[in-house]
Amino acid sequence: MRRIRAAAIGAVTLSLALAASACGGGSSTDGGGSNDSPKTLTYWASNQGASITVDKKVLKPELDKFEKQTGIRVKLEVIPWSELLNRILTATTSGQGPDVLNIGNTWSASLQASGALLPWDTKNFGSIGGKNRFVASALGSTGARGEDPAAVPLYSMAYALYYNKKMFADAGISKPPATWDELVADGKKLSKDGKWGLGAEGANLSENIHQVFVFAKQHGADFFTADGKPDFTSDGAVTAIKQYVDLMAKDKIIAPGNAEYAQNQSLSDFAKGKTAMVLWQTASATLASLGMKDDEWGVAAAPVRSGTPGSGTSVNSMVAGINLAVFKNTDNQDGALKFVKFMTSDAEQKILNKAYGSIPPVKAAQSDPAFNTKATAALRDTLAKSAAALPQVADESQFETGVGTAVKELLAEAAGGRPVTTESVKAKLEKAQQQMPAK
């Protein structure tokens, strides 16, 4: 009898406990931030270094410094690149997110559309020293034009051409190629005996987008119209994508196997001397970790169609980088702003960008000699003169998926020995455009 009663009480208690624990509180998603817990912050950092452990080693001392200055403890979580966007989406939906987070700068407009991020109006920018402290190209990738930015630039990167000095010398090539014609000619000299001219990450959708965006710019094409509608099938865009895929299909300077690369294998091929060139953003730290010595590789501006890199059709890189954003429903808004101010201060910008081999988007920090070395000068010049931001539209992430997949499939066809024609490129792009959300 007593046992039965105990069992019944136990069962009811357990049920209630289960129900209660599942309905655990969370901050509301209905609007602005507060300052309810001024002593702590949660920070999601994207994985920038060779590993998550490396990132923790880089960031921990800085966060301790911030705690000493302000008394605010920062809980750090480093998130792998492949998971970051989904984690942000989940946080947006549930309202259970960090206070401050890193976002890929190309996602700025898409995440801005969700309304989850704190807008950087004049007042908020004022609290971190004003908009003018930042380089214009980096500010160009912080959200849709005409709206307050959704984030603040933190690390800037750009594409450059990395080349293997010894392989170049062995093939009798005296200087890195400056135009695509030169690159193809050099690539053909280098592609022999199981070695290849150029590396690519053919199955990595974002990487595909970064490459074909530049080709499109050089052909005077944009993937979106001025009023933000997708425009994937213009002659310029088709020609541009065919030119990129032809590096494998027609010119045969990219190894067919690269069509299935998505985990930076092309960089490790380069470090091993299997490929002579690779177009990459900020590769120096990773090359060192892959065992390639600094004097074994050279770096030059990425190629253009003719002449020298600049604006318009002479763009040779997208504006790559990481932005720092604040979740709108943070319960420590003042602390979050203080933290952004700290992370974008001249001193921290030098420390962090040195550690990651990136370029500070803060003007005053760029003058440091550390950003004028062989590894960083080419990137810095590209950012200053010849880099353009990816489309700052709310549909940017869908564009990356759609067109990135089209390029992946075209490269797969090239790798399998199937012909890649203007018609087949156009058909793939038409399919990608049809799958974009209706306006």
Place this chain on the structure above:
Amino acid sequence: MTTTTTTATAEKDRRTVSGSTPGAARGPRRPGRIRRIGLPYLLLLPALVLELLVHLVPMVIGILMSFKALTRFSIRDWGAAPWSGLDNYKISVDINAPAGEALLHSFWVTCGFTVLSVGLCWLLGTAAAIFLQDTFRGRGLLRTLFLVPYALPVYTAVITWAFMFQHDNGLVNHVLHDQLGLTDKPSFWLIGDNSFIALLTVSVWKGWPFAFLVVMAGLQNIPKELYEAAALDGAGMWQQIRRITLPSLRPVNQVLVLVLFLWTFNDFNTPYVLFGKAAPEAADLISIHVYQTTFATWNFGTGSAMSVLLLLFLLVVTGLYLLLTSRRRKTADV
């Protein structure tokens, strides 16, 4: 998927509950009866609450979402997103538009993949279980070996396969091309048309040990005398398998095939780890397709509608299957 299994278990529980009425109640009659009837339900309550929280609540939310115009603009407060009626369903089933056409394509791919994978898993599992029925030296070792794929963490196993399938330095091409010379040049397994074969291989490798385990358990219940009697009557091995083993395994096989079907049809881990977020067209399984619609192109409403359609399809198939098999069992009993 979950609902069917839950109803099955609930039904079983109900049977045991009504079948296990305690003997004559002591004390006053009425409270005793209430207690007799109420207590089992009370004891089931924690499981029921947990089931509600883990399965049904998200399912209901998903169904609600499928009737909303839920995109990146409204995801932050999805409850307030505008209702869109059946629009998401229309988009999903309109096979003349890109979204519906792509969904239909991935549906057929998934059907073909499921039939082949379940068939092969069952065949391999049954063959291995029958082969290991007789005792011989090394049987224990083989049994253990066969279960390794089932015991390995999925992610680790599939990522290993992904390495083996690589074009340049993968083991598969090394064996097929370099050593055996079966192909005139190294094949691509992770992109292009062969990706279907790669996916099927990993799926079967992962799934057949489960079939092996279940069939092995089923074989334990077949009385030895049947085989002995059949042997006396001059039945050979094939005849014994056809006339005794397979008919006796029928109830076990019914459950096994159903479970394998549901698992395979909904398999997300294998294609995701093998191919990443954009599976090749030949291996575009519906689970990945729905994931892409929802999380890569941020059409949360349409993604939810596709999930609900998938659920309905699986419910209908499972219902029909159970109906047919139970009817066959009844006629067999008569």
